[in-house]
Amino acid sequence: MSQATKSKYVPIRYKLLASYLILVLIPVIVIGAYAYLTSSKEIEQNTRDNLDVAVHQIANNMQFRVDDVSRSAEAVYSDQTLSRYLSGYFLDWERHQITTQYILPRLEAASQLPKSKVRLTVYLNNPTIGEVYYLETEQVLEAGERQYEIKHASRVEGEPWFRESLQLSPVDFQWRQVELDKKYGYISLLRPLINYDTFELIGLIRVSVKLKDLFEGTAFGELGDNSRLFVLDGGGGRLYPDEAAEGEEERGEINETDYIRIEKSLGDIPATVVALVPVDSIREQLQKVQTLTVFVCLLSIVVLTLASLFISKMFSKRFMKLIHSLQAFKEGDYGRRIGYKGRDEFADIAESFNDMAATTQQLIDEVYVSKLEKKEAELQILHAQINPHFLNNTFSSISRMAKLGEIAKLHEIIRELAKFYRLTLNRGEMLISIEKEVQIIESYLNIQNIKYASRILTSIDIQPGTERYETVKFVLQPFVENVLEHAWYDDEISIDIRIERQSDTIVMTVSDNGLGMKQETINAILGAGTEKIGYGIRNVDERIKLHYGKDYGVDIQSVVGQGTQVRIVLPVIPLISADS
Structure with a gap:
């Protein structure tokens, strides 16, 4: 190797150090920023929710007094x-x-x-x-x-x-x-x-x-210090307290950018309760979160940087030892051997080098490729069974519950998650009973209902006797997941699942009262249009046709603004288990 070439050579020590630093800094900065933004939004939202509840209670107390006064007129009128x-x-x-x-x-x-x-x-x-x-x-x-x-x-x-x-x-x-x-x-x-x-x-x-x-005597103190509470009439003018009755300090100009504004309309009387709570009440909490986040990120960067220096130095020494031995072998020193103590990858390389590369490399290739193909096949099966988006959201919910101290819900969602994956990963079956498919979707819906505070209204109706027939695994979950991700627009969503036998077929129906979709969207999902979307739903249709033929599969009917109905048609085939 010429001197000019050597002068352009970047030692592997610095390459390793640079790669380690990149792998350390980017995740730490991204995670730190995400944690701060998430925590800030969560604190602000929790504060706003608490204030909204307090103002709602104040307005309810006022409405109660209004209703109480109305009794006089009602007594005379009736x-x-x-x-x-x-x-x-x-x-x-x-x-x-x-x-x-x-x-x-x-x-x-x-x-x-x-x-x-x-x-x-x-x-x-x-x-x-x-x-x-x-x-x-x-x-x-x-x-x-x-x-x-x-x-x-x-x-x-x-x-x-x-x-x-x-x-x-x-x-x-x-x-x-x-x-x-x-x-x-x-x-x-x-x-x-x-x-x-x-x-x-x-x-x-x-x-x-x-x-x-x-309006007087309501729970003012619940809103915190320096808060303002007043009632506006239907035209937006001050109804109570009268501006002339307020103190000089209170009559000053209000810069609403410095306040969180919460409003609640009264029912019968044309008035609105307005609360202004200083944003300073949450800035202190946000400052603490910011300080803690910066401290943790800086500490993580320092510790991981020192670890990167140590690891890069250790590996660079071992690489240089191998490089010197290979260079000597290249230059004709066939008697050169690599002396290495320890049991790790470098020891395997040294041993393989000493036992001559050809035979050893052939054996390594055979074992490695065989294992790699096997693991890749297992990984593909596993990925086909697990929905990463669902798993990530569930873990996020578990983290949130742990932060909020909701132990009962935390236990329940972990138990349902364990049940869900016990059912879905059990022996890697591709064909399962309808009963097990229903158990999978029930467990999935239980997890989602815990996450969404029971705002998913579900109904599962199974015709007796259909549980013993077989079905392709994971035919219901993609449709239910699609409802939750794309059709849900109101406070609640209704999902009805019905399984019945119709002549020589098993029909699974999934209905919802969500947004619905146009026929062009349905064609794109089922692959009939020029643009193809909805891989998970189309995958269910293709797997059913692959197993049972083109006479079976998925049919989608939908009306925009009213909801969607999905029919999954399967043949009537009793499940023959592996045990039998």
């Missing part, structure tokens, strides 16, 4: 006897007796129903019923006393809110601020009052309640 009295015409003594002995006690009872203090006012078109009302002094309005009144509709018949409320259906009602409600912090429920004999409008029911009685 009292048919009261309706007849309020719409009738009576003489003075009779009118006094009815008013004092029935009408006023019923109104008082209705005003006492809610826990909150309400002002119950009935506006009547009938002028023969005397008015009973309180003076609306500022002191009374500020205090929000519990009261009940009867007023003639003529007092407010010119008001737009009164005329609009009378246009409501008898079974409808509305919440709005009328007259002095906004000034004194009230909101009123308005509902038409009818005569049940003639179904004519006889007046209007108005139940007024203080906004603070509806």
Whole structure:
């Protein structure tokens, strides 16, 4: 070898070191970045979920109070006897007796129903019923006393809110601020009052309640420090608390980019509960995760780099020893032998070199190639049975459950996973009983239901007697997996599996209520179109035809937006086990 050639030679020590460093740095950086991003998203999502639950509970508490106030109006509206009295015409003594002995006690009872203090006012078109009302002094309005009144509709018949409320259906009602409600912090429920004999409008029911009685005293502290909670009306304006009632600091401009915004609409009242929670509440957690991730990555890089230096130096010495011996043999030193202590690959090479390369290499090739082909065949069978995507997702779910401390679910999913692979890897069978195929898909669905919190609604209906017939292994799972990956668009998905005998065939039907697909997509899946997709489903069809003929296989019917039905047709053949 010339000196010029030697000067361009890169020692294997540096090649090994470079390869080790690449193999170390890339995975560490990728895994570290993935771990940080995943943890950050998980922390943020968990925080948002917890806040959403808290705001939902607050809104439910407010809605409960709204429903409680509505009971007053409902009590007056549903009292048919009261309706007849309020719409009738009576003489003075009779009118006094009815008013004092029935009408006023019923109104008082209705005003006492809610826990909150309400002002119950009935506006009547009938002028023969005397008015009973309180003076609306500022002191009374500020205090929000519990009261009940009867007023003639003529007092407010010119008001737009009164005329609009009378246009409501008898079974409808509305919440709005009328007259002095906004000034004194009230909101009123308005509902038409009818005569049940003639179904004519006889007046209007108005139940007024203080906004603070509806919205104050909720579980504010659950949202954390420096959080903001308020209620917006249907137009987006501040309903409660009134901006004028807030402190100077609270009235400042709100930069919503610094807050997490959670909203929840109330059911009957046209209002929305809005919570603003500072993002600083999760930044501290994210900073801790970032610091820990960087520390672990740097420590891993240092340790693995030192290990790479040691390994590259060790291997380079052994390689150089072999290279020197081979160079000597090439130069005619046929008596040169490699002296090597130890039992490893280098010792085998040294021994093979010393025993002469030809015969030893031939034996090595025969054994190596034979074993390689055997292992490759076993690997192909194993890969045909195991779905790497499913296994990866399941391990991710197991990791997540372990992090969240969900021990019961963790035990359950591991047990189902072990059962699944015990069934699928058992003796490498290609033809199995329908009973075992059903057990495989049940185990698969159990694992998926644990991962997706029981949001997969399944139904498996097997005609008695069909369990003993044979089927090609793994004919159901690709279709169920396809439903979960491509058809699921709603909160829940329904999967129905039916197995029955029809004449001389076994028909397996897999139905779902998912997205559905076009006929062009079905043709591409089954290989009838120019573009081919869905290898797993097409593989099932091809394997069935390979085993039983072209009269059997897979048929797909689908309607976009309604779902898909897959029919798998097999011949009726009793399974003959290897044992028998």
